[in-house]
Amino acid sequence: MRTFTSHDILFLLQAARWTLALSLLAFVGGGLGGAILAVGRISRVRALRSLASLYIQVVQGTPLLIQLFIWYFGISLLGADLSPIVAAAIALTLYSSAFFAEIWRGAIQSIAKGQWESASSLGLTRFETLWYVILPQSLRPALPPTVGFMVQIVKNTSLAALVGFVELARAGQLVNNITFQPLPVFACVAVIYFAICFPLSALSRWLERRTHGHRQLVRGT
């Protein structure tokens, strides 16, 4: 047992890089998956629509922690080495893609139907309409909630601590185990998370005000 020093704060900051790395992986992976799912959700093929919708319902209806456990233990079943970061990256990617899909589907469907109709009357295919007409316009309404969800991703990476991946929250546990000063240690961890998340929240709010001129309801835990 020893006291909580600046050395420990440095350790926490170094661990925070893993939080950022994992967030980035989840954001990129979740973004790709979310784009595919969003297209599936608005597809004209009924089977694709139901499949995407089923996926989203299941992912949004079960806890991320359980999904993380399933991937963590599932990978070991496949005979691979237990690698917490891979399990965490997969779980966060699949989880985020369901939420991004819903955010972006909402943005796409907020564009007036007349845009689709006029594009098709000009002879554009459905894909061309989506790519050249709808997506550029839906970027504006999609941006604020997308940035807002990035905050959720950063916070959700803390669950990786529970499968033993040493990111910020796990590093806090480790430092607490040595120093046994939970209050300053976890307060410090919270401050670092806040320093990452607050600018994103503020950016999301600013973008929201710029697009709509009124406040949105930000959800999440």
Place this chain on the structure above:
Amino acid sequence: MSYTFQFGEVLRYWPLLVQGAINTLVFSVIAMVAGLAIGVVGASCRISSSRVLRAIAGAYVEVVRNTPLLVQLFLFYFGLPALGLRLSTSQAAILALTFNTGAYSTEIVRAGIESIHRSQIEASTSLGISRLQTFLHVVLPQGLERVYPALASQFVLMMLASSVVSAIGAEELTAYGNRIQSENFRAMEVFFVCAAVYLGLTYLMRVLLAAVAYVAFPRRRALGSV
């Protein structure tokens, strides 16, 4: 992959799973009710004329929404005993969930209150209704009615996020799942079953919350939006 799923090994533990699901629901309902109460108080602070109250409520909302629930849980469970306040795992879990839900509810309720047109308040004043009565009988019910869908989905998200409290050993579904898999080493099956139970809880909560809306907002019912 030569793995044979054996769900029977998990279903043998069904009393534990049922108990876990009940505990998860109990934690969630307490956190929901207490969190909504905090939300109403917090929202009235957020729109109060007192600068100090506004700042405190604003700081509370920002701090909670920009830090992970897991870290808040650790602060309550490991941090409070350092201040001389020892909590059981369930107490710490309920406290952390309430504290968390309170902040989200504050923002949602505030949005609801702000959506009520000024003329309603002016009309109440002209009828001689006091400020407090106006808030309680005119602004709040209509505000809550308007943001109820947002509150309901926030509560469902909170129920799912409550699985995190297993990290301190609070006895709910995920913690029981962990216990079962440490006994039978059937991790995949255990967590698949847990996922299915959570999915069921999600639908159950949606139905319950819709039922609450049905009873609480007769006007919505008349409009056919519930």
